[in-house]
Amino acid sequence: MARPSSVDRLVRLLALPAWVSEHQDATLEEAAAHFGVTRETICQDVNTLWVTGLPGGMPDDLVDFSTDALEQGRLRLSEPLGLDRPVRLSHREAVSLMLSLGVLTDLLTDDPEAADVLDQARRTLRHALGAATPAQDSAHRDAGTTxxxxxxxxxxxxxxxxxxxxxxxxxxxxxxxxxxxxxxxxxxxxxxxxxxxxxxxxxxxxxxxxxxxxxxxxxxxxxxxxxxHNSHTTRVEATLVLKPTGRWLVEQIPCQQVHTERDGSLRVRVRGRDHAWLVGLVLSAGKHLITVEPAELAMEAGAAARRALRRDAAVYAYGGTPMRGAQPSTAKR
Missing domain, CATH: 2.30.30 (SH3 type barrels.)
Known part of the structure; x- marks a missing residue:
């Protein structure tokens, strides 16, 4: 029997108070059916939430369900600690989620049931954003991976x-x-x-x-x-020091070594397939980057960024839009 996923349980624990808030006095069986688990699993989740909350651990600091309702096989939320409120996305987070849904829609195009769910989610996000229309959303997708x-x-x-x-x-x-x-x-x-x-x-x-x-x-x-041939002629290494907010980069690329400093910064040693790949990695790190070794790599990435800024500034000066991939004839490499 497969071991239950800890990620799945965490998502369910976060979602359960919000669901109970909208379905006060729902039965344990109804909750189990909604989340696709057993009645016993919902009881275990409630017991876990009962000891979950803010530092201090006093009764008012913990998520609370009605004991009387639970004895009758029902769920009633008496202290949600904010978990009954829907998650609020920033505009940037909502746009990122919209683009991700577009990618999933392309991947699952042969699954009508999944496509319907994704389409509904995208319509909800469009409504929340307020500005994006179906035509605009389609244009964004066409400009991306599609x-x-x-x-x-x-x-x-x-x-x-x-x-x-x-x-x-x-x-x-x-x-x-x-x-x-x-x-x-x-x-x-x-x-x-x-x-x-x-x-x-x-x-x-x-x-x-x-x-x-x-x-x-x-x-x-x-x-x-x-x-x-690859290991001796094209593999190169670099050391990056990232702010704590740069952990996402560490999770997306293979690293030779990762060390967390006392201040939360990350010292990361990476191996790339070639020098150009490492330059691209440094540029991707952006504002999350503190230092780069070797120094020549930092200088080359900085020069590439300045060339891009000068090119964009020149295009904007003539009222145009920067074109991805356009190379200025005077660029020196």
Whole structure:
């Protein structure tokens, strides 16, 4: 028998008081049916919530349910400690969630039941945001991963080669042919793993950075990666010191070593496939970054950021919109 997920239980514990607040005197059986668990599990959750609350542990500091109602097999909330109030999202959080739902909708397009639930969630978010219309939402999706996704899916299904127009994290535009391997997601982005014929090695391409994806008539081939070549010629390392708010970065990339300092900052040693990848990582860290070693890496990332700012400022000065991947003719690398 599979062990119950601690994450699932935490989500249920947070949701239970809000549900009981809207369904006072609901039976234990009704609560169990709603959350998809047994009656005994709901009783265990109530017992856990009874000793959960604010520091001090006094009766007024703990989540409380009516004992009399519970003896009758019913749930009545007498002290929710704010857990009965809905979660409030900032505008940025709501927009991020909207974009994530768009990605999920594309991934689950063949599941009508899931698509209906996602569509309802997106409509609710659009209403909460107040400004986004269905047409605008569709435009946002088209500007993101959906343009490349159909071609990538087709290439994977038909085992065909792809021609990509891609913009790296350092805003470098390139064109290359790749043999796709798989489509993966970290919960925030869709990424294509593929064998790059230009680099003659396996590479990862974030779909929101793919400007164009064309399925070629050439069949995709199987390739054998030369691990010895990769480890000696392309792998480079760097040490980043991040603010506590930069932990998200540590959770998304493979790290050689992570050390938490007394002030909460993180000293992280990372290994990248090449120098350009490390420059992109430093740029991604943004305001969460404190220091970078080696110093040359910090200087190169800073120069790349300044070039991007100058390019954007020049475009805005002429009343235009910065174009992703456009390279100024005077840029020095």
């Amino acid at each position: 343009g490349a996704l159909p071609s990538v899916r087709r290439a994977l299904a038909e085992r065909r080669r792809l021609h990509l127009v891609y913009v790296s994290a350092t805003d470098t535009r390139s064109e290359r042919d790749v043999d796709p391997l798989e489509l993966v997601s970290d919960g925030s982005h869709l990424t294509l793993r593929a064998w790059c014929l230009t680099a003659r090695a396996e590479r990862s391409f974030r779909l929101d950075r793919v400007l164009e994806a064309k399925v070629l008539d050439t069949p995709a081939r199987a390739h054998r990666s030369s691990r010895k």
